[in-house]
Amino acid sequence: MKIIQLTDTHIVPDGGQLFESDPAARLRAAIKDINAKHADADLCVLSGDLTHNGDREAYATLRDILEDLQPPRQLVVGNHDDRTRLCDAFPEVERTKDGFLQSFRDMNDHRLIFLDTIEPGVHTGAFCEKRASWLSHALSDAGERGVLIFMHHPPTTIRMPKLDAYRILDAGPLQATLAAHKANVRHIFFGHIHRPLAGSWHGIPISATKGTNHQSGLDFSAGSTNTVTLEPASYAVIFVDSGSVIVHFDDFSDTSPRFVYDPSAAPDKQIQRL
Numbered sequence: 001m002k003i004i005q006l007t008d009t010h011i012v013p014d015g016g017q018l019f020e021s022d023p024a025a026r027l028r029a030a031i032k033d034i035n036a037k038h039a040d041a042d043l044c045v046l047s048g049d050l051t052h053n054g055d056r057e058a059y060a061t062l063r064d065i066l067e068d069l070q071p072p073r074q075l076v077v078g079n080h081d082d083r084t085r086l087c088d089a090f091p092e093v094e095r096t097k098d099g100f101l102q103s104f105r106d107m108n109d110h111r112l113i114f115l116d117t118i119e120p121g122v123h124t125g126a127f128c129e130k131r132a133s134w135l136s137h138a139l140s141d142a143g144e145r146g147v148l149i150f151m152h153h154p155p156t157t158i159r160m161p162k163l164d165a166y167r168i169l170d171a172g173p174l175q176a177t178l179a180a181h182k183a184n185v186r187h188i189f190f191g192h193i194h195r196p197l198a199g200s201w202h203g204i205p206i207s208a209t210k211g212t213n214h215q216s217g218l219d220f221s222a223g224s225t226n227t228v229t230l231e232p233a234s235y236a237v238i239f240v241d242s243g244s245v246i247v248h249f250d251d252f253s254d255t256s257p258r259f260v261y262d263p264s265a266a267p268d269k270q271i272q273r274l
Contacts, residue, residue, distance in 0.1 A: 048078025125153025
């Protein structure tokens with residue numbers, strides 16, 4: 001199974017800029033790259049902050065852009081999104097009976113679970129008992145399938161104080177629910193931090209990838225100012241089989257020079273610039 005993870009697209013109405021960059025143009029470039037390299041992907045997950053301000057015009061722009069995406073798509077809500085406007089633009093997004101945008105798909109002997117970690121009006125993440133109850137049923141019903149979880153906020157600190165303030169502040173209900181089903185949960189994927197990251201949380205592997213428009217500067221110091229950069233954007237390419245989950249990060253907007261290297265050639269012919 002091949003899954004593409006796009007995150008933090010932060011779309012504004014078409015033609016608008018954000019941090020002196022055009023989020024719509026960046027997303028179109030990402031989709032063009034995905035279609036060229038990964039049209040065979042089983043799913044493309046967009047893991048939140050789909051728009052920057054949650055406005056209807058931005059969701060209309062996003063829907064228009066995503067019409068060109070060849071792999072099937074799955075949308076996850078982020079703190080910059082608006083649940084109602086997102087569902088108005090994308091009626092296929094499922095709501096639970098409690099109004100959260102949570103759902104799952106069974107694919108290739110795995111259950112992919114998509115969680116809602118937002119709390120309207122704040123940028124920090126949340127995962128309440130109602131969401132945990134829904135997740136418990138989704139995990140219990142998964143049977144022998146391996147489980148992959150996609151959500152927007154990180155469930156733990158990442159040792160970057162400026163970003164840790166906006167994680168899921170109380171991940172207790174999430175951790176307790178997952179602990180009862182740990183044998184089946186193979187990986188947690190999230191966005192929100194605009195950084196590539198890999199690690200584990202209570203024994204469960206976790207990873208995040210950069211956004212498609214802008215990134216967070218790598219800064220481990222304390223303080224209230226978060227630096228935003230325009231370093232190359234990326235998406236994650238995820239390969240899953242019965243024995244492994246492998247995550248690659250493709251900096252699709254990187255324009256640095258490329259070289260062919262052939263160590264078996266004559267010394268003056270080993271390195272050729274493309």
